[in-house]
Amino acid sequence: MFKLKYFELFRTLAVVLIALLLTMLFIALISEQKIETMRIFLTEPLSSKSHIGNVIEMAIPLMFTGLAMALLFRMNLFNLGAEGIFFFSGLVAAAIGIQTGLSPFIHPVLAIAAGGIVGALIAFIPGFLKARLNANELVTSLMFNSILLGVGLYILNYYMRDASAYTTSSYKIASSAQLVRIIPGTRVHIGLLIVLVFIALAYIFVYKTRWGYELRMTGANREFAEYSGIKTGRVIIYVHLIAGFTAGIGGSVEVLGMHPRFDWVALPGYGFDGALVAMLAKNGPLAVVGSAFFLAYIRVGAEMMARYSDVPAEMLAVIQSAILLLVSADQFLKFLKNRMLLKEAEKNG
């Protein structure tokens, strides 16, 4: 059983390796200074404190959305609403963040909590529609993304926009609302601790509590769960609430931690990246950490590469697509699994 148990991990590592090799291949084809570009891509993100800081900063929102997605995917719910929620909850947090006169402790807590609650409320709608009317959550959540962007931009333009700023952005977020930096010399903020606590709680929730058990059984076989006496409609709704809350907190933390003003005029993309993080993590809450850090690492690598070499950052899209394709392809390395299974089977019988 040993080998089989670790097969998925092995497969994921193989996917990562192939994606990296593919990147090297493309660099070799495009770049004038191949070796140097490869070095920049691979080592630059880890070369200095501030670069490592960049990786961590990038990983924080990815962990939030990755976790939200992992919970939904575990239920076989292909809800991509984390994207819109991340954006809109960020806006809500900013709306509270631009107020003044609150104490430096209460202010961020209030802003983040508001973002989380708004996120949960928004996620409730596709969840409710799915549980009661069996409305496809992929469709409803994607439509919600557009609605949230439109409504959010309206609010930004008409209620929060700072006319003195050169771009479309809100008033400055009050310093009392900004998140504390925890590693000197970087912009890494307290959001890192918040997300790690969330992940630990999610792990305990999923594997150790009765509600997590309901979630896992409903995800594994809804009809079976139903016949065992689990109210699966309720499970679908509370998983949506938790996922929406998580994504909402993520958006709020990102805005208060990294942005002097709210300046997103398009969906930031973290929600969709969260889907990739969750898939790479095989929907395991703890694995989301590794998966988000890996993605952050190659993103920062791609940024550095764009800055210091002749290969553009769009390279990233190629790598991400390759990962997504390989992770979701059931057939990939299946022959190997078959062989292992065969061997295992021979041993048993």
Add this chain to the structure above:
Amino acid sequence: MTEAVLEMRNITKVYPNGVVANRDVNFSLVEGEIHALAGENGAGKSTLMKILFGMEDPSEGEIYLRGEKIRFHSPQNAIAAGIGMVHQHFMLVPSFTVAENMILGMEPKKGVMLNLREAVRITEECAKKYNLHVDPLAKVEHLSVGMKQKVEILKALVRGARILVLDEPTAVLTPQETAELFEELKMLKQNGHTIVFISHKLKEVKAICDRITIMRSGRTEGVFAIDEVSEQDITRLMVGRDVVLKYEKDERTYGRPVLRVNGLTVTGAQSKPDLNNVRFSVREGEILGVAGVEGNGQSQLVEAIMGRTAGVSGAVEVDGMEITRLDIERIRSRGVAYIPEDRMRQGAAGSASILDNLVSTRYKQNDWNVGPLLNRKKMWKLSESLIEAFKVKASGPAQPIGMLSGGNMQKVVVARESDANPRVLIAEQPTRGVDVGAAQIIHRKMLDLRRDGCAILLLSADLNEVLELSDTLIVMYEGEIVAYFENPSELSEQQLGLYMLGMKRQDAEQIGRAYHV
């Protein structure tokens, strides 16, 4: 021996979820024989036939047809090569006529229009040739199961099948229909067709087949001429040991009625109700069997009792408390346990561990939780003891249940449902498709529950099972109870068959005895 018309050599098949369905299997057919393929469910019969019919790719191994190596990529290839398959669940379009179903995919044309007259002619000609009488203009949805099966067989024949695979053809037939099918198969054999007959009903295998290939847990256990082996031999090879399906039952002492069903009516999609005024009770320590051809309201009855159907009138009571409009959770909390018909769909979550599958009905109760957390340690202990008590072949509580064989999976389901001292057990096909060994363990557990005063409602398509286990018996036909017997062991299968087919019916007073106040 004459040369093999078809040979499958060293076939191995591993499914992506890790199930090894076939391991180094050899299978060959001689022209013009009826060849039985026997084995418990999960032994790999269906997989082997799916490979033969081009529905699955073998992981390893080769197939030879008349000495030539072949490789099917789809059922179309197999059909073109003269192999036909009659699936357990019929592949017919219910709203089409027989003739339309026959020519589906090979429609005779008149210009761009479908030539229906030609279709009818083809059907009639084929029916005549093989002496399988069907009405080409009848709609399939109006046909009996036996007739549908004939249409399926004809469908394969009209496509030029010389080798015909029948997957458990008698599972849904009454004894009378089975006899008819056998006559037809003998005719086909005389015409030179080769037939593969998949079944675990050994009497039937002995009655009609020439040779038998026996499979057990994915391997071939041997090929025999049918008169070389006795039923006991076959069973032993299928199970790996001797089994006798006879049980010592205690003197029966019924207590108060626990489950009472009164005037239960379920309106269906058709004009006739799915269930019509069903009235019976099950007493403490009683096993009430429900016999009937599948599709005569048994599953609607179970769904209505378990609160899964809308449009129910009448009452279901457990210990005098009405449960008719409760949800499953509340019904279960009244002491109702349920072994569902389809373990893969309602009985278990394949990718979840044995432990998770064992606690699904009680994870919520206080004694399985410590504060907000589940008491995993206690659950682990429970799983270990149940795995041992039911002799489940597994590596441990953490193993995904989907990796177990059908019989072992069913044992886990039964273990879960029987362990919490239920007041009522609804057992729907509790041993369908499991090996005799597992069936025995399950039956014994049911008899233990009976001794402890549980009221058991047993629904099964397996007449042997119903007759052997039941204390009392009702027969269902078209959504109604048509007979009640207080001593089913005195009945013969033939007598029962008459009631199951709706040819006989007791009077209201006799049927009324099924309900105890």
